[in-house]
Amino acid sequence: MNINEILVLIDKLNETSINELNLTDNSFSLHISKNIANTSVSHVPEIVTPKLTIEKSTNDQTIETFNEKDIIVKSPLVGIYYEAASVDAKPFVSIGQKVNAGDVVCIIEAMKIFNEIKSPCSGIVKKIFPSNLEVIEYDQSLIVIGEDI
């Protein structure tokens, strides 16, 4: 399993009520668990601190860790995810890019209303969840912004 497959798996898992998953494939094994305290939907803030970690149990080395200071930018509305301002333009952000608070990170469009999603903080783009033109649900995770190193 490569990192991309793992990330896709996490995305899918996030949409389900499954809280824990163990997966073994030959020499490879993977354990994913959700912090249940974080799945409350009664009050949904725009930004949450992710507590999801992925560990590769074979050698105990962390492939990717979202630490507590990371910020997940979520969608305030249902719509289509646009990574760029126009078909020809380059994406607003890419992995590893530095962003400042207020920078546009993507556009969510519904009923021809274009909503520029802005970064709430300065930092480095660690992950972009949706692919271009994907349908986004309310409160869906869009982008992870990590601490500036």
Added chain:
Amino acid sequence: MKESILEYLKENDDKYISGEYLSNIFNVSRAAIWKVMKRLEGEGYIIESKTKVGYKLISLPDTLHPYEIKSSLDTKRIGKTIHYFEEISSTNDYAKKLAQNAFEDGEVIIAGTQKSGRGRFSREWISPPNKGIYISLLLKPQISFENITQLTLFTALAICNALEEYVGINLEIKWPNDILLNSKKICGILTEISGEVDKINHVIIGFGINVNFDKVDFDDTLKNKATSLKIETSKTQDRKKIIQHILTVFDKYYEDYLNGENFENILKQYKSKMTIIEKNIVISIHNNTPASGTVIDITNSGALKIKMSDGSVKEFLSGEISLNPILD
């Protein structure tokens, strides 16, 4: 002072008013009155001046100066402040700049022409000077994101109803917000918003209306898809009055929207302007594989409810639609 003098001339456009009389009622020198007349002439007003008789307003220019729009504009929020530019890059871009500082709900930006007028996805929007309406409304509605898509419905309907009433034509809304006259586009709307989950910072509704465009204003790629009020009615239309009508209707719908009233009626009217209900259509999102089905209804959020070819029912809040050429 210029605006007060202009108002006075308009009210008395059946006679000559002497410079001395004007200088008395406005309490300025006759030289100052003369300067105002020169400035008005510079803006395109035709003023006849006769020695020893006075000034008389002959005609108004076909421009969209704020005081021309504001006079006799009966609105609660929209157009209390109007910014006018002979030429600007884009009215939406200017509205975005305004939104960085404090602004009133309902400020209006109007341009005679736009150097880089744009539509959706930064597509070019042609803006021949003083032939169209290029306008943006800057709003800060206190509403939740849940209801934001209704903006699209009542904005399109406001423009549609105002044009139909004033120009005396029948229009069609192409979902979600293109306005067509005789199956060709005459108005496009670009709505851009900024906000967070619990708060909308600003909403910018920009629209362009092809009012007095001539056929030569459309290039080959547009001439079969777009038209103007002038081309279709064979008459030069009054842009100022059209703007006033639209702002007045919009103001009313906007007020209802903020109060959560009248939506059923708006939706009903919106649906009556659509021609695709119960028709077979193709819907596509950019280059994604298009889907096809039969339009059943429009939901309260404006989504297109479609019975797909496989029998399932889906709702679409995005996409470009066209009639299915195979089935219709």
